[in-house]
Amino acid sequence: MSWRVLALPPLPLDVLTLLFDDDRAEIVVPPDRTQAAVEALLPTVDVVLGDWSHSLHVHAPGPRLAFVQMPSVGFDTIDVDACAAAGIPVANAAGANTTSVAEWCLSATLALLRKTVEADAAVRRGEWPQTTLGGRELAGSRVGIVGMGSIGQALAGMYGALGCSVRYWSRSRHDEAAAGYAELDELFATSDVLVLVVALAAETRHLVDARRLALMPPGSILVNGARGPVVDEAALAHALRQGQLAGAALDVFETEPLPAGSPLRDLAGVLLSPHMAGSSSQAAMRIVAKAKENLVRAFDGEPVIDVVNGVDPVVRRRDGG
Numbered sequence: 587m588s589w590r591v592l593a594l595p596p597l598p599l600d601v602l603t604l605l606f607d608d609d610r611a612e613i614v615v616p617p618d619r620t621q622a623a624v625e626a627l628l629p630t631v632d633v634v635l636g637d638w639s640h641s642l643h644v645h646a647p648g649p650r651l652a653f654v655q656m657p658s659v660g661f662d663t664i665d666v667d668a669c670a671a672a673g674i675p676v677a678n679a680a681g682a683n684t685t686s687v688a689e690w691c692l693s694a695t696l697a698l699l700r701k702t703v704e705a706d707a708a709v710r711r712g713e714w715p716q717t718t719l720g721g722r723e724l725a726g727s728r729v730g731i732v733g734m735g736s737i738g739q740a741l742a743g744m745y746g747a748l749g750c751s752v753r754y755w756s757r758s759r760h761d762e763a764a765a766g767y768a769e770l771d772e773l774f775a776t777s778d779v780l781v782l783v784v785a786l787a788a789e790t791r792h793l794v795d796a797r798r799l800a801l802m803p804p805g806s807i808l809v810n811g812a813r814g815p816v817v818d819e820a821a822l823a824h825a826l827r828q829g830q831l832a833g834a835a836l837d838v839f840e841t842e843p844l845p846a847g848s849p850l851r852d853l854a855g856v857l858l859s860p861h862m863a864g865s866s867s868q869a870a871m872r873i874v875a876k877a878k879e880n881l882v883r884a885f886d887g888e889p890v891i892d893v894v895n896g897v898d899p900v901v902r903r904r905d906g907g
Contacts, residue, residue, distance in 0.1 A: 588612045589885055592627050594637035595657060606635065606878050610885045616642070632903060633884065635877065636664060640842070640861075647674055650906035653884050657877040659683055659864065662786045662813065666895040672904075675897040677880050677890050681736045682872040683864035688740035690863035691781050691811045694835035697857055698807050699724055699779075725749035730768070730777030732793070733784030733812060734760040741781060753777075756784065774801040779809065786813035796821035799830060807833045811863045814839040823849040826856065837863040 590612045593602045596619065603613045614631065616623035621643060628634070629648040636644065636656040643663045644654060654664055654676040661678045669676050697703060701719040708715050729745045731738045734756040742765040745752050752765040755773045770793075774780065780802065784790050794808070794817040802808075808831060810817055819840050825831050833855035839848070842861055850856055880890045889899035 589633055590614060590631045591633040591635055591881070592616075592624070592631040593635045594624065594642045595635065596637070596639050596641075602635075605874050606881060608878075608882065608885065611881065629906070633881065633901075635881070636661070638873070644669075647672055648906075650904050652904050653677075653890065653901040655877050655880050655884075655890075657873050660786070660813065661894055670895040670897050673897055673902075674904075675890060675893045675899055675901060676895045677892045677899075678894055679873045679876040680892040682876050683866075683869035684736040684740050686866040686869035687737050687783065687811050687863045688744060689866075690837060690859070691737075691741055691783065691809050691835075692744050694809050694811075694837070694857055694859070695779055695781070695807070696724060698809075698833040698835055698855070699727075703857060724779070727751070727778040728753075728776055729779045729781065730754065730773040731765060732756070732770070732773070732780065732782045734758075734763050734765070735783070735785070737783040737811070739763050741783065745779075750779075757789070771798065771801060774798045775803070778803060778806050780806065781809045782812040782816055784812050784816060786815055791815050792818045794818060794822065796824065799825040802831060804830065805832045807831060807835070809835045811837050814842065819848070819850060823853060826853050831855075833857070835859070837861055 588610055593613050593615055599615050606613060616627060624642050629650055632650060632652050634644055634651060634654045636654060638658040640663050645665050647669050651674055654669060654674060656678045659678055659680060661676060664676050666676050700721040705719055725748055727750050729750045729752045731741055731754040734754045738754060742752050742763050746764050753768045753773060754763060754765045755768055755770045759767055799821055822834060826834060835857040837859040838861050883890045884901035890901060893899045
């Protein structure tokens with residue numbers, strides 16, 4: 587009996603079928619990319635392949651669903667607690683975009699410090715601000731990393747290799763990291779560059795608020811490669827207007843796409859990016875490979891890997907009753 591797989595990535599059915607080809611899988615897609623269409627199909631499928639654009643969600647899993655595979659590292663569009671209560675394992679593609687996100691954070695840091703975007707715009711206008719933009723070197727900077735999973739550990743090595751003093755905070759200690767640990771408020775208060783790569787959870791929502799932004803040294807910069815809601819955007823906009831921060835690089839936002847009325851669009855010294863930090867061609871292929879490997883494991887009765895909600899990793903069909 588085939589497994590009915592609801593595929594939510596924003597790709598045509600023929601492409602999804604080609605990428606996740608398996609004789610045991612019947613790939614279906616929503617008739618339109620709406621949450622209502624997803625919820626109408628959920629009771630009819632055995633497996634969900636999640637949406638890497640993070641637009642479509644799985645809330646109530648229903649009586650038939652047996653497994654959710656996110657083709658991304660993030661899984662905040664899945665109600666993992668509801669799935670756990672129903673005995674449904676939820677897995678992600680851990681580590682697949684580590685290099686991609688880490689490189690984006692580093693490149694965004696350099697772009698802010700060296701005024702790369704402003705320089706490009708000035709030259710296009712016919713100007714030549716060779717000595718007036720005020721670029722700064724990264725070497726010798728104090729870098730704070732919030733989150734020390736695989737991305738944070740990659741960043742610690744990258745910034746350290748460029749001559750930075752690197753410290754970190756995370757919800758658990760990582761003594762193997764190439765960085766020293768600091769309490770969160772201390773990290774804010776002593777970082778010239780603060781990089782966010784922490785997972786979104788109840789305790790990290792608006793982790794970066796007005797109080798913590800006020801702790802940051804004058805002239806410091808913020809780089810968010812995590813999730814938009816980790817930052818209170820109104821507080822960040824205020825801190826930028828007041829000159830508390832020299833700049834910010836944001837790949838993620840509380841609402842995506844970034845609304846037309848967002849004050850972040852009009853602030854100087856802000857680099858905006860369309861949630862593309864993890865979107866390199868190499869990362870995409872690793873994500874597809876990891877997701878397909880886990881689907882095959884599920885179909886074979888083998889334990890799936892990278893389960894994020896603590897459920898038995900052996901996927902078992904549910905009767906839908």
